[in-house]
Amino acid sequence: MRKPIKLFSGLIHIVTGIATALIVLFSQNWFGDGDIWSYLFWTIPLAIGISVIGNNLLGLIPTENKLWRVIGIVTISGIFSYAWVWVLYLIIGPWINAFSIPIFYLWTIGMLFQLLYLDWKLPKDEKRKPIKKNLIRLLLFPLIAFGSIVAIFGFSHLQSYLTKPEAETYLIPENFSGQFKIVYGEECGIMPKTENDRRILEIPQNGVLIINPEFKAGIIDHEYYLVDSNGNRKKIEQYDNYVAGVKNVPGVRLGGSGNYAGKTETGFSSDSPFTIRYTDFEVYKDTITEFEYKDRIKMDSLTRKLVEECRNGK
Incomplete structure (x- = not known):
């Protein structure tokens, strides 16, 4: 009892x-x-x-x-x-x-x-x-x-x-540095190709890749490559190497996932069908740059603009 x-x-x-x-x-x-x-x-x-x-x-x-x-x-x-x-x-x-x-x-x-x-x-x-x-x-x-x-x-x-997400390989232009975003779950987005059981994400020069698959949380398996004009790949590490206790340069920092809340009848909500869901990244080349709020605002504005154009079929 x-x-x-x-x-x-x-x-x-x-x-x-x-x-x-x-x-x-x-x-x-x-x-x-x-x-x-x-x-x-x-x-x-x-x-x-x-x-x-x-x-x-x-x-x-x-x-x-x-x-x-x-x-x-x-x-x-x-x-x-x-x-x-x-x-x-x-x-x-x-x-x-x-x-x-x-x-x-x-x-x-x-x-x-x-x-x-x-x-x-x-x-x-x-x-x-x-x-x-x-x-x-x-x-x-x-x-x-x-x-x-x-x-x-x-x-x-x-x-x-x-329930871990699909393994992903990021192909980044050789001359690219700074922020890039992956936008998920857009009907107008591309369907990434698969290579050796890994999803291939080719980052455009503007830094915003809009894809069709939905975002999926879990234990990630990411690989990052710089790609030259001939298609040759050079592997780079994730910026924070917690095992070795160092910060890799050149490297890619995984910023985190978030969303831009979409409109509803009463205002804005992350549950709105118009919500934009994304993951942030940043490429560091020769030096580690400090966080710039203005750059983040520009990237947010560009992302919203490109997603809107994508949804409108432009």
């Missing part, structure tokens, strides 16, 4: 947190809605850990007075959630600031409801263990949380591997 109670408490934590996150996103006009998946990813290990040691946390509250127990549960929820924020910071660093939703408050609320449920449902003898024993049992939390994170990462990695 105790295991179902503990498992259900974890579900309460997750559902309560997501429900609160949705309320926050609604108040923000759904700004940052993509963060819900990252929030869920890091909430599951926390909920699992609290499911296991929740009775020990409750055992640290040395009173049966309901008001004081609620105050104790609120305090424990806040402290534990704050600690979990720091754990996440140690793992992902300053990227934690990229969250558009208040993860500390969401975890506090989720954990609060989880512990309240456990305090209500668990037998009293389950919570009346010596404080010393409860403190020792709390040491299980890091192991449980770490194991959960490893399992989730493993599953995510396996899923990414099984």
Whole structure:
């Protein structure tokens, strides 16, 4: 009977947190809605850990007075959630600031409801263990949380591997340097040819290649070549070589994927059928150039113009 109670408490934590996150996103006009998946990813290990040691946390509250127990549960929820924020910071660093939703408050609320449920449902003898024993049992939390994170990462990695996109070879003009973009999922776009089971993407001089296949996330397999006027290829590396700890020049930097939100009846949305989806790259030749905002604006403007012309059949 105790295991179902503990498992259900974890579900309460997750559902309560997501429900609160949705309320926050609604108040923000759904700004940052993509963060819900990252929030869920890091909430599951926390909920699992609290499911296991929740009775020990409750055992640290040395009173049966309901008001004081609620105050104790609120305090424990806040402290534990704050600690979990720091754990996440140690793992992902300053990227934690990229969250558009208040993860500390969401975890506090989720954990609060989880512990309240456990305090209500668990037998009293389950919570009346010596404080010393409860403190020792709390040491299980890091192991449980770490194991959960490893399992989730493993599953995510396996899923990414099984659904990985097609291997791609990028053919770049020998005299080309600077930014280029691949625009995906356009009916008017070209259908790249295949060579040795690799999709061949020939980058034009204007730096914008519009293709028909949809964008697909996953573990990438990219190769980059500079091509001279005779068609001879010279392989270059990805700019960031994390294995060797160096930055390759000449090389290609994979900037990341994004979109230009398309028009809808109420404004703009990434779910609009007019949305432009792309991946950014940059070719470094002899020197490493610094980021230039003006160049990015020019490339964005050119990309929109070429996609519009493509869609209009020009």
